[in-house]
Amino acid sequence: MMPKLLTGWWHAFTGAGDHSITVPPMDGPLHPNTRLEEASRLAEVELPDNLCVHAGQILFTSGETLLRLPPDGGPASEIARHAAPVTALASDGRRLAVALADGRIVVRDGDAAAPELRLPAAAGAACITAMLFDGDRLLVANGSAQNRMADWKRDLMEKRVSGSLWRLGPDGGAERLAAGLAFPYGLVRRGDGTIICSESWRHRLVAIGERGALRPLVSDLPAYPSRLTPSRKGGYWLTAFAPRTQMVEFMLREKRARLEMIATIEPDYWMAPRHASGRSFREPLQGGGIKQLGILKPWAPTQSYGLVIRLDEAMQPVESFHSRADGTIHGVTSCVEFGLRLYAASKGANCVVALDPPFLMEAAI
Numbered sequence: 001m002m003p004k005l006l007t008g009w010w011h012a013f014t015g016a017g018d019h020s021i022t023v024p025p026m027d028g029p030l031h032p033n034t035r036l037e038e039a040s041r042l043a044e045v046e047l048p049d050n051l052c053v054h055a056g057q058i059l060f061t062s063g064e065t066l067l068r069l070p071p072d073g074g075p076a077s078e079i080a081r082h083a084a085p086v087t088a089l090a091s092d093g094r095r096l097a098v099a100l101a102d103g104r105i106v107v108r109d110g111d112a113a114a115p116e117l118r119l120p121a122a123a124g125a126a127c128i129t130a131m132l133f134d135g136d137r138l139l140v141a142n143g144s145a146q147n148r149m150a151d152w153k154r155d156l157m158e159k160r161v162s163g164s165l166w167r168l169g170p171d172g173g174a175e176r177l178a179a180g181l182a183f184p185y186g187l188v189r190r191g192d193g194t195i196i197c198s199e200s201w202r203h204r205l206v207a208i209g210e211r212g213a214l215r216p217l218v219s220d221l222p223a224y225p226s227r228l229t230p231s232r233k234g235g236y237w238l239t240a241f242a243p244r245t246q247m248v249e250f251m252l253r254e255k256r257a258r259l260e261m262i263a264t265i266e267p268d269y270w271m272a273p274r275h276a277s278g279r280s281f282r283e284p285l286q287g288g289g290i291k292q293l294g295i296l297k298p299w300a301p302t303q304s305y306g307l308v309i310r311l312d313e314a315m316q317p318v319e320s321f322h323s324r325a326d327g328t329i330h331g332v333t334s335c336v337e338f339g340l341r342l343y344a345a346s347k348g349a350n351c352v353v354a355l356d357p358p359f360l361m362e363a364a365i
Contacts, residue, residue: 021249024222029309029317032298036306036344037327039353043069043076048345048352051336052229054091058338060345060352061086066098069352071338076352082106087149090131090138097138099128101149105140105168120174123164127155130227132187132195138168139177141184141197153272155183156201157262159252165197165208178212186228188236196236196315198225203244205315217315223307224273227334235318236311239332239344242273243305247284275331276348277304296326304330304348310357321355329353 026032050061051069058069060076063085067076088099098106103126105117117138119126124145132139145162147155163181168174182201190196195208196217205218205225223240230236251258251271261270268274271284278296283303306323323329323346330348337343342355 021246021253023244023246023249024220026222026320026322030222030307030320032322032324033320034298034322034324034327035355036308036321036329036332036353037323039321039329039344039355040073041349041351042073042343042354043352044350045076045352046350047347048350049333049347050086050089051334051343051345051352052089052091053336053338054089054096055093058336058343059089059091059096060334061089069343071341071354085150088128088131088141090133092133095133097131097133099131099140102126103128105131105138107138115170115172117168117172119166119168122176123166124162127163129163129183129185130187132189134167134189136170139187139195140166140168141181141187142166143183143185143200151267152183153267153270153274154262157252157258157270157272159201161201163199165195165212176212178208178214180212181214185226186238188228188230190315191313196228198228198238200224200226200241205238218311218317223305226332229334229336231310232337235313236315237335237337237342238309238311238317239335240305240307240309241275241331241333241347243302243307244273245301245303247271247301248273248303272303274303275333276328277302277330298324298326300325306330306332306346306348308332308335308342308344308355319357321357 045062048060052059064082066080069076084100084102087101090097096108123142125148127143127149129143130141142164144155144160161182163184165178166174182199184197185200186198188196198205203221204216207215223243226239226241269282302325306329308321309317310319312318328349329346332344332346335344345352
């Protein structure tokens with residue numbers, strides 16, 4: 001304990017370790033490109049999210065609305081409208097779980113609706129970010145015990161680490177599998193049965209072990225990871241909804257300035273990650289992000305970005321798809337593979353796009 005305490009003091013004095021404001025570069029498999037920006041735009045919908053495949057159809061959400069997406073384009077069609085915004089979807093092919101911002105989870109089996117589920121009071125605020133079917137039970141990630149899903153930016157700037165993972169039974173029983181998570185945003189089950197979770201505020205992927213033990217698999221990502229989904233060719237897909245920047249890292253370490261910002265400035269104009277940027281002159285920016293002769297350089301510092309990462313079976317990045325600072329397909333919170341295409345939901349561009357990764361096309365040959 002004492003060596004760890006001394007190390008913490010030394011890092012605070014020298015600006016090293018957790019007190020460093022450096023951000024890892026996007027390099028290797030995460031080398032920037034324009035593949036996401038060049039994807040086909042299929043549906044123009046406000047703040048699309050929660051892409052999933054259910055009963056042979058592509059479903060996604062927009063606010064309170066559940067929609068169906070035609071795989072080859074065309075307007076999305078409304079399936080259902082709920083009393084509160086939808087924050088997460090999960091499907092096992094037969095059952096569909098719909099989590100709402102008011103804390104309710106509606107599970108449908110065909111046309112029949114099962115009794116509504118809820119997280120226990122011990123979970124705190126209703127901030128359901130991801131779900132995963134586990135036999136007749138449901139795994140539910142609650143991003144924060146203090147802030148709801150719409151207040152994710154506040155949760156980051158308040159430096160909350162109060163997320164949790166729960167297993168809910170059909171009878172309403174609840175078992176907590178892990179606590180102290182830094183905004184768990186994505187869930188997937190690996191082939192060996194291990195539950196993998198993305199922790200946005202710690203920029204990493206972790207395996208959930210017995211008694212809530214966390215084993216890091218990928219650490220120090222250069223962006224804030226969001227949802228996870230399996231790939232038909234093996235491995236997984238991971239979306240990242242915003243980039244890490246030195247200015248945000250600096251703000252997170254300057255307590256007085258951060259609290260003053262939270263108390264006096266509207267959240268839309270905080271020095272914080274965002275789904276889209278450049279829409280208001282009131283947004284904070286860095287010198288390198290100023291347009292020159294009407295042009296914003298692709299490598300300019302930005303608070304929004306578009307990123308989808310392909311992971312191998314060991315959860316290591318092997319390929320990525322980007323929309324850079326001068327692009328628009330930013331704020332990608334979910335993606336799903338269907339047929340020979342990968343579909344991604346961009347909150348920054350208010351659209352769903354489709355990519356044709358070469359390795360998926362090879363599967364048809």
